[in-house]
Amino acid sequence: DVKVTQSSRYLVKRTGEKVFLECVQDMDHENMFWYRQDPGLGLRLIYFSYDVKMKEKGDIPEGYSVSREKKERFSLILESASTNQTSMYLCASSLSGLGKAFFGQGTRLTVV
Amino acid sequence: KNEVEQSPQNLTAQEGEFITINCSYSVGISALHWLQQHPGGGIVSLFMLSSGKKKHGRLIATINIQEKHSSLHITASHPRDSAVYICAVPIQGAQKLVFGQGTRLTINP
Numbered sequence: 001d002v003k004v005t006q007s008s009r010y011l012v013k014r015t016g017e018k019v020f021l022e023c024v025q026d027m028d029h030e031n032m033f034w035y036r037q038d039p040g041l042g043l044r045l046i047y048f049s050y051d052v053k054m055k056e057k058g059d060i061p062e063g064y065s066v067s068r069e070k071k072e073r074f075s076l077i078l079e080s081a082s083t084n085q086t087s088m089y090l091c092a093s094s095l096s097g098l099g100k101a102f103f104g105q106g107t108r109l110t111v112v
Numbered sequence: 113k114n115e116v117e118q119s120p121q122n123l124t125a126q127e128g129e130f131i132t133i134n135c136s137y138s139v140g141i142s143a144l145h146w147l148q149q150h151p152g153g154g155i156v157s158l159f160m161l162s163s164g165k166k167k168h169g170r171l172i173a174t175i176n177i178q179e180k181h182s183s184l185h186i187t188a189s190h191p192r193d194s195a196v197y198i199c200a201v202p203i204q205g206a207q208k209l210v211f212g213q214g215t216r217l218t219i220n221p
Binding site for chain 1: 198
């Protein structure tokens, strides 16, 4: 079965720090996604990537950037963390746009 | 108006009850996903369906493409079914998923 692994389950960072969230999938999927999930707002797409070095902005890309240097790894970067970026971050991958999506276990980030 | 709407937002039931969660969408789709999220955060894909009905154990998902509506049913519900259930539809050439707000289901023993 597909495994999507996020580097941390819980993370606490200080305001202004540069934060890296890493996601690795082991099934050679083209598509990878970063979402954040907040109470009452559901899952919102930050960025997605459909190939190595390719990226597309999602619905809420401000304050974030991404990197996909290898097919299996998709990194989310908070350039200068702020308290309003405290959230649950979820990575997902799929073989194609029509394929089943597989999610990581989530990273609960707290910015203090 | 959200493109994907779920109802109810919260549902509490007794063990053994038959559960129905509804999802309506306003965009044209090729398939619809049902996802389950347990406390702790991880999301599991339950179903992806484009027509008719799919069944897995006590879970049944149906979709009516003409009416743009899908339902997730749980038969003989159990406390371990307590979770948030989310429906999602692909848009933008099927590269992106749009999510419903989720239904928080609590099954009491």
